[in-house]
Amino acid sequence: MLRKLLKAIFTKNSSHHKHRWSSSDHLKMYHSKTHHSKYGHHHYQKKYHSGSFFSSFLDS
Amino acid sequence: MKRWNWLYAGIEHFLERPYQVGKIINHRYRIKNCLGMGSYGITYIAWDIVTNQYVVLKQMRKTKRNKGTLSFQREAQILKMLKHPRIPKLYDSFMIKDIPHLVMELISGKTVEDLIFKEGKTFTERESFELLIDILAIVQYMHQNGIVHRDLRIPNIILNEGNAYVIDFGLARFLTESERMNNDDVIEKKLRREISVKSDFYALGHFMLFLLYSTYEPTVKEERSWEEELSLSMEARYILRKMLQIDTPYEDIHELSADIHRLLQRWGNGGVNDVIV
Numbered sequence: 001m002l003r004k005l006l007k008a009i010f011t012k013n014s015s016h017h018k019h020r021w022s023s024s025d026h027l028k029m030y031h032s033k034t035h036h037s038k039y040g041h042h043h044y045q046k047k048y049h050s051g052s053f054f055s056s057f058l059d060s
Numbered sequence: 061m062k063r064w065n066w067l068y069a070g071i072e073h074f075l076e077r078p079y080q081v082g083k084i085i086n087h088r089y090r091i092k093n094c095l096g097m098g099s100y101g102i103t104y105i106a107w108d109i110v111t112n113q114y115v116v117l118k119q120m121r122k123t124k125r126n127k128g129t130l131s132f133q134r135e136a137q138i139l140k141m142l143k144h145p146r147i148p149k150l151y152d153s154f155m156i157k158d159i160p161h162l163v164m165e166l167i168s169g170k171t172v173e174d175l176i177f178k179e180g181k182t183f184t185e186r187e188s189f190e191l192l193i194d195i196l197a198i199v200q201y202m203h204q205n206g207i208v209h210r211d212l213r214i215p216n217i218i219l220n221e222g223n224a225y226v227i228d229f230g231l232a233r234f235l236t237e238s239e240r241m242n243n244d245d246v247i248e249k250k251l252r253r254e255i256s257v258k259s260d261f262y263a264l265g266h267f268m269l270f271l272l273y274s275t276y277e278p279t280v281k282e283e284r285s286w287e288e289e290l291s292l293s294m295e296a297r298y299i300l301r302k303m304l305q306i307d308t309p310y311e312d313i314h315e316l317s318a319d320i321h322r323l324l325q326r327w328g329n330g331g332v333n334d335v336i337v
């Protein structure tokens with residue numbers, strides 16, 4: 001079991017590591033204190049960090 | 061938190077264990093590669109050995125079994141109902157060990173997110189609004205059929221040979237449904253997730269700003285609002301403020317498309333007549 005877990009951690013397909021926006025990513029943005037009418041280049045030019053499902057748990 | 065992301069990703073991978081490349085699902089779909097792991101599902105490209113074509117296979121995450129099953133059923137029901145050349149067709153749906161799976165049409169092309177952030181594609185004001193008109197024709201079809209998408213963002217719009225396609229109906233709802241909103245939810249979440257056509261216009265307002273920012277070079281690190289940073293025409297600002305519900309929101313798509321057509325006429329627009337006003 002442990003070996004399988006370690007193997008999964010170290011050999012995971014790199015595509016899962018690759019950033020993808022996810023519907024859940026936006027949840028993070030909801031915590032932003034800035035009103036959306038004030039968003040500027042920080043918001044529209046930077047990509048949000050992808051969440052593992054742990055972070056989506058924490059956020060939702 | 062960030063420091064441990066690799067570990068979380070590893071544990072997540074272990075718990076979910078996506079299908080291996082080459083595995084045949086439901087005696088029919090050979091996994092080619094994994095497109096991504098989203099909030100509810102794991103998405104793959106697979107080869108359909110019956111019809112000899114690539115398809116998109118979406119497998120619900122095991123860890124999201126309760127909420128996820130309903131959401132998968134709804135996505136299937138909505139995709140089945142919508143028959144539009146710019147919306148993926150639902151081909152098949154089945155369960156494997158209580159895990160719902162959906163098979164749908166593979167839309168070729170690139171997401172607007174990848175075009176802007178990976179390929180450095182830029183959109184002028186005119187190009188942005190022309191693209192919006194193209195997307196609104198699909199959105200009009202959805203709204204007419206009583207569906208609101210609620211997740212119209214740059215990764216969910218695919219461009220192929222100049223045509224826009226809408227994907228990911230995981231958050232779509234019937235306009236007749238109601239959903240309890242948490243009073244503590246911040247305004248942004250309420251505006252995005254409200255079951256109303258306005259939430260699609262709101263999301264598309266932000267979508268437009270991603271396009272319009274593709275040509276913006278910041279001169280200072282400090283962030284000002286998009287209205288101060290971008291040099292937009294007065295009409296464009298007027299439309300965006302209404303889409304983003306800073307000013308009185310658009311109540312239906314005709315009102316919005318009429319304003320965009322007026323703006324496009326400034327450039328002597330020819331041939332943009334997808335949305336019937």
Ligand SMILES: Nc1ncnc2c1ncn2[C@@H]1O[C@H](COP(=O)(O)OP(=O)(O)OP(=O)(O)O)[C@@H](O)[C@H]1O
Nearest residue numbers: 021022023095098099101103148165166167228230
């Ligand atoms: N029909 C399709 N044709 C082509 N690509 C698709 C299709 N459906 C999904 N994809 C690709 O797979 C990715 C993940 O799919 P989708 O967004 O439907 O899953 P999801 O579970 O909702 O994930 P997320 O939470 O990240 O949105 C998308 O970003 C898109 O690039």
Ligand SMILES: [Mg+2]
Nearest residue numbers: 023098216228
């Ligand atoms: Mg998605």
